[in-house]
Amino acid sequence: MKKTMLQKPKGFIDEYKHKAGAEKDRTHYCPGCGHGILHKLIAEALEDFGLVDETILISPVGCSVFAYYYFDTGNFQAAHGRAPAVATAASRANPDKIVISYQGDGDLAAIGGNNILQAANRGENIVVFFINNAIYGMTGGQMAPTTLEGQVTTTTPYGRNTDTDGFPIKMSEVLSQLTAPTYIERVSLHDAPHIRKTRNAVRKAIKNAKERKGFQFVEVLSTCPSGWKMDPVKSMKWVKEKMLPLYPLGVYRDLGDDAKITTRPVPVMDPVAVWEKLGISAEADVDFPRGDVAEEYRKLSIRVAGFGGQGIMVTGQALASVALEYGYNVSWLPSYGPEMRGGTANCSVNIQDGQIGAAEAVKPSMLLAMNRPSLEKFEEAVEPGGTLIYNSTLIDIEPTRADIKVFAIPITGIADELGNTRVQSMVNIGAYAAITDMFRVEDVIALLPKLFKGKKQAILDLNAKAVKAGFAYVKDNFK
Ligand SMILES: Cc1ncc(C[n+]2csc(CCOP(=O)(O)OP(=O)(O)O)c2C)c(N)n1
Numbered sequence: 001m002k003k004t005m006l007q008k009p010k011g012f013i014d015e016y017k018h019k020a021g022a023e024k025d026r027t028h029y030c031p032g033c034g035h036g037i038l039h040k041l042i043a044e045a046l047e048d049f050g051l052v053d054e055t056i057l058i059s060p061v062g063c064s065v066f067a068y069y070y071f072d073t074g075n076f077q078a079a080h081g082r083a084p085a086v087a088t089a090a091s092r093a094n095p096d097k098i099v100i101s102y103q104g105d106g107d108l109a110a111i112g113g114n115n116i117l118q119a120a121n122r123g124e125n126i127v128v129f130f131i132n133n134a135i136y137g138m139t140g141g142q143m144a145p146t147t148l149e150g151q152v153t154t155t156t157p158y159g160r161n162t163d164t165d166g167f168p169i170k171m172s173e174v175l176s177q178l179t180a181p182t183y184i185e186r187v188s189l190h191d192a193p194h195i196r197k198t199r200n201a202v203r204k205a206i207k208n209a210k211e212r213k214g215f216q217f218v219e220v221l222s223t224c225p226s227g228w229k230m231d232p233v234k235s236m237k238w239v240k241e242k243m244l245p246l247y248p249l250g251v252y253r254d255l256g257d258d259a260k261i262t263t264r265p266v267p268v269m270d271p272v273a274v275w276e277k278l279g280i281s282a283e284a285d286v287d288f289p290r291g292d293v294a295e296e297y298r299k300l301s302i303r304v305a306g307f308g309g310q311g312i313m314v315t316g317q318a319l320a321s322v323a324l325e326y327g328y329n330v331s332w333l334p335s336y337g338p339e340m341r342g343g344t345a346n347c348s349v350n351i352q353d354g355q356i357g358a359a360e361a362v363k364p365s366m367l368l369a370m371n372r373p374s375l376e377k378f379e380e381a382v383e384p385g386g387t388l389i390y391n392s393t394l395i396d397i398e399p400t401r402a403d404i405k406v407f408a409i410p411i412t413g414i415a416d417e418l419g420n421t422r423v424q425s426m427v428n429i430g431a432y433a434a435i436t437d438m439f440r441v442e443d444v445i446a447l448l449p450k451l452f453k454g455k456k457q458a459i460l461d462l463n464a465k466a467v468k469a470g471f472a473y474v475k476d477n478f479k
Pocket of ligand 1: 061062063064080103104105106107108111133135136137138139144
């Protein structure tokens with residue numbers, strides 16, 4: 001007897017590890033949603049063409065935001081509507097890779113409308129899978145640019161009114177007005193024969209991408225039973241009866257063998273050449289001779305965290321700026337909470353000799369926690385053997401990690417004693433200098449006029465005191 005084995009395509013990760021317990025073999029999509037079907041068609045094609053390891057997939061914002069949970073490819077997640085820009089960068093930096101931009105209709109046609117237009121117009125070597133379910137699915141079914149006339153959504157409770165809401169945008173038709181795109185087709189997932197046609201379109205686009213044939217666009221009409229408040233069967237019928245007349249299926253562009261194959265110059269990142277162009281001397285910046293820094297502090301990825309107004313960003317900027325003067329490569333990446341003052345804030349700083357790969361300190365080798373929520377949030381992420389500095393004035397709990405070095409420093413208290421809470425950031429810098437031996441106090445003080453441009457001498461003096469106090473506290477209290 002012939003045995004049929006059903007299994008996941010190799011384009012998918014074996015086990016969806018993000019999912020708890022029994023859910024590990026399932027996706028997060030609702031029953032009857034088209035995303036799962038399209039994911040499978042893409043994963044199968046990548047496996048069949050041997051391209052899983054050659055592909056970079058860009059996930060959007062929308063229900064498919066977690067595409068990176070499933071595809072065993074390289075993955076980036078882009079800000080809302082920006083997948084074509086990220087895909088452009090990925091494709092230009094990796095001209096030999098297949099780059100897929102996977103996007104919903106809210107993402108692609110609303111907030112990302114111009115992004116897709118420009119990427120298509122440049123004829124980027126990317127494949128765009130555009131899942132058109134006529135609404136914003138993820139956020140609960142609001143009107144999208146693709147919403148049908150008269151369609152009831154949460155933001156058009158009386159139906160889309162073209163007098164006030166405009167007309168549905170037909171992206172395949174719009175993009176086919178441009179010169180550069182190579183292949184544009186609209187397909188649908190509403191029944192098995194159409195899923196087969198979608199499969200062909202997916203494979204064609206990916207094959208074209210393999211041959212570097214420029215911009216590929218496959219629009220996929222898809223169901224959203226949850227957002228449409230219909231069961232999956234009715235949703236399929238709705239696509240057939242309502243969507244197909246407005247969005248005719250078919251090929252809108254197929255240049256076939258006439259497709260222009262564009263080879264773009266591969267960007268070479270040569271920092272010295274860039275500095276020269278900008279008139280900056282690489283040597284001139286290395287002002288201070290380095291001290292004897294222990295091995296563990298020569299490649300630092302630091303998370304500085306606290307609430308807005310605690311000098312979190314100033315601390316991060318100062319760490320990076322001072323380290324720069326010792327000739328280190330540095331990066332500073334701010335991350336603001338919803339409110340600037342009083343909300344949470346954190347930043348990532350990298351200080352090292354080699355090239356900095358990721359600016360975000362996901363697994364920091366050092367955490368500087370200025371308040372309790374920051375300690376609770378980031379302590380677990382610190383690399384084993386790493387360093388934790390925490391503000392013992394405000395943090396009334398003990399850290400739990402036993403495998404990291406811990407420095408409890410009353411940072412706010414020291415600043416208050418100097419008469420101004422705002423100098424906490426310089427207490428931090430002093431403490432950091434004492435712990436790592438990376439900065440000399442006199443060097444930091446010499447840099448204060450540069451760090452705080454235009455500030456009065458009294459402010460500079462106060463900050464100098466703060467640096468000294470942070471430094472002294474560590475030297476006096478820790479070996
Ligand atoms: C800058 C920004 N604006 C708005 C949102 C809220 N938001 C999240 S998903 C989404 C729409 C997604 O709709 P669509 O692209 O059609 O994808 P679907 O969920 O239907 O698959 C919106 C507006 C956001 N996350 N970021």
